[in-house]
Amino acid sequence: MIEINISPIAFLNVRWYGIMVALAIVALILWALWQARREVTVSYDTVFMTAIVGIPSGIIISRLLHVIDRWGYYIHHPGEIVGGSGLTIYGAVLGAALGIWVYSRFSRLNFTYYADLIAPGIILAQIIGRVGCTLNGCCYGTVCDLPWGIVYTNPESLAPLGIAVHPTQIYEIIYLLIMFGVLLGLKGRLKPDGSIFLVYLGLYSVWRLGIDFLREGTPFLFGLHQAQVIAIVVLLIAIAWLVLRARWVKVKEVSEGNKEVE
Numbered sequence: 001m002i003e004i005n006i007s008p009i010a011f012l013n014v015r016w017y018g019i020m021v022a023l024a025i026v027a028l029i030l031w032a033l034w035q036a037r038r039e040v041t042v043s044y045d046t047v048f049m050t051a052i053v054g055i056p057s058g059i060i061i062s063r064l065l066h067v068i069d070r071w072g073y074y075i076h077h078p079g080e081i082v083g084g085s086g087l088t089i090y091g092a093v094l095g096a097a098l099g100i101w102v103y104s105r106f107s108r109l110n111f112t113y114y115a116d117l118i119a120p121g122i123i124l125a126q127i128i129g130r131v132g133c134t135l136n137g138c139c140y141g142t143v144c145d146l147p148w149g150i151v152y153t154n155p156e157s158l159a160p161l162g163i164a165v166h167p168t169q170i171y172e173i174i175y176l177l178i179m180f181g182v183l184l185g186l187k188g189r190l191k192p193d194g195s196i197f198l199v200y201l202g203l204y205s206v207w208r209l210g211i212d213f214l215r216e217g218t219p220f221l222f223g224l225h226q227a228q229v230i231a232i233v234v235l236l237i238a239i240a241w242l243v244l245r246a247r248w249v250k251v252k253e254v255s256e257g258n259k260e261v262e
Helices: 018-040 044-069 089-105 113-135 168-186 196-211 224-244
Strands: 003-005 010-011 150-152
Touching: 010 018, 018 044, 018 113, 044 089, 044 224, 089 113, 089 224, 113 168, 113 196, 168 196, 196 224
Parallel strands: 003 150
Antiparallel strands: none
């Protein structure tokens, strides 16, 4: 078994998880800026404006889904509803996407084109976030008797102490790295715009639907976790859209049809 005795608290009351979430956001913005430098159709102003819109909308929806998922607790502790101690990745991604989409309705931003552009960056951000989960002891798995099971021993950890559990956070990091490679390989090969972002949502939904059977959590609907229910809905939408609209294009077509994104 692998023992983790690292304190989740970096300094004062600041946890490593919060630091990693902040770094994840920075990484996503840097990825978007790097893409803007390479793509003449995307400006730095576009990146900063989508960050200004996407970050708060992502946090709000992320927190909202967490509160709904743990409503049995928050109904008795309403004063804790507003806070940042509990966030959901689906809420962060879908909330940010919704906020940016609304912004695109009032600007020259081509939402689907931009979503494809930053999709790999979203994965990098998730990887960094899962490192924070690993240190924090949250999002841990069920009891594990395999050699790679992890045991948390630091009293500040959110995981049960002294019990070997599946390192579901590490599993996800490995899967996300594979997804990152897949999305980079699909760049310019799938049309119309938005297809790569939907592939990202579909692949991640498949993962969450499966891995949550190995994760501790609160049953939300039909014995499934909230993330699994959302995963089913997102997966069905992604598959339907890709089947009906997505098409492969030749590599030489990649440079054609550039769109203005300002």
